[in-house]
Amino acid sequence: DQQVKQNSPSLSVQEGRISILNCDYTNSMFDYFLWYKKYPAEGPTFLISISSIKDKNEDGRFTVFLNKSAKHLSLHIVPSQPGDSAVYFCAADQGGSEKLVFGKGTKLTVNP
Amino acid sequence: EPEVTQTPSHQVTQMGQEVILRCVPISNHLYFYWYRQILGQKVEFLVSFYNNEISEKSEIFDDQFSVERPDGSNFTLKIRSTKLEDSAMYFCASSEVKSQPQHFGDGTRLSIL
Numbered sequence: 001d002q003q004v005k006q007n008s009p010s011l012s013v014q015e016g017r018i019s020i021l022n023c024d025y026t027n028s029m030f031d032y033f034l035w036y037k038k039y040p041a042e043g044p045t046f047l048i049s050i051s052s053i054k055d056k057n058e059d060g061r062f063t064v065f066l067n068k069s070a071k072h073l074s075l076h077i078v079p080s081q082p083g084d085s086a087v088y089f090c091a092a093d094q095g096g097s098e099k100l101v102f103g104k105g106t107k108l109t110v111n112p
Numbered sequence: 113e114p115e116v117t118q119t120p121s122h123q124v125t126q127m128g129q130e131v132i133l134r135c136v137p138i139s140n141h142l143y144f145y146w147y148r149q150i151l152g153q154k155v156e157f158l159v160s161f162y163n164n165e166i167s168e169k170s171e172i173f174d175d176q177f178s179v180e181r182p183d184g185s186n187f188t189l190k191i192r193s194t195k196l197e198d199s200a201m202y203f204c205a206s207s208e209v210k211s212q213p214q215h216f217g218d219g220t221r222l223s224i225l
Contacts, residue, residue: 032211034213034214036216041218042218042219043116043118043203043205043216043217043218043219044155044203044216045216046213046214046215046216049213089155091155093211095211097168098143098145098160098162098167098168098210099145099157099160099168099170100147100155100157100214101157102154102155102156103154104153104154105154
């Protein structure tokens with residue numbers, strides 16, 4: 001089941017620079033997308049979401065972009081901070097369903 | 113900030129034994145969920161629960177699994193007869209309404225021997 005794909009298992013970025021995490025999906029019925037951050041030994045923490053009626057949503061340093069025609073979304077973190085180092089999961093929800101479908105995650109390392 | 117709490121953080125059980133994982137969702141949330149993550153794999157949906165009944169479940173959630181909200185605050189996942197392949201992190205989540213962000217607990221690591 002590869003409905004949500006995060007093709008980069010890891011990403012390394014310098015502090016202060018932009019981090020861009022990518023996610024692709026195959027199910028055109030998905031209409032709500034979320035990004036979660038996960039530290040070791042903790043559960044996923046909700047970061048930001050976007051509905052399919054939008055193409056951008058911003059919250060402080062975090063911006064999510066959605067390209068429905070390409071079935072692609074990305075999370076931008078600007079500026080990146082060492083505390084942002086974590087695994088980032090993309091998740092998607094289909095209208096009428098309550099289950100989230102997760103990607104495998106991308107491990108972000110922000111170097112001081 | 114209110115949070116979802118799960119107990120225990122780690123559970124070790126012999127194969128074939130019953131296990132109950134416990135969760136206290138965020139107090140004003142109405143939807144409750146269980147997910148699991150087998151080591152090295154994706155987080156997978158197990159079941160959702162609303163208005164005291166299962167509203168959706170995955171193929172993983174077979175007759176060995178059950179969920180219950182025994183009182184106004186707890187939400188439990190029971191595995192009747194555990195198998196080695198049930199070893200995983202089990203995450204409880206809750207949301208205020210459907211299609212709102214689900215908030216996760218820190219998980220219970222279940223180890224089946």
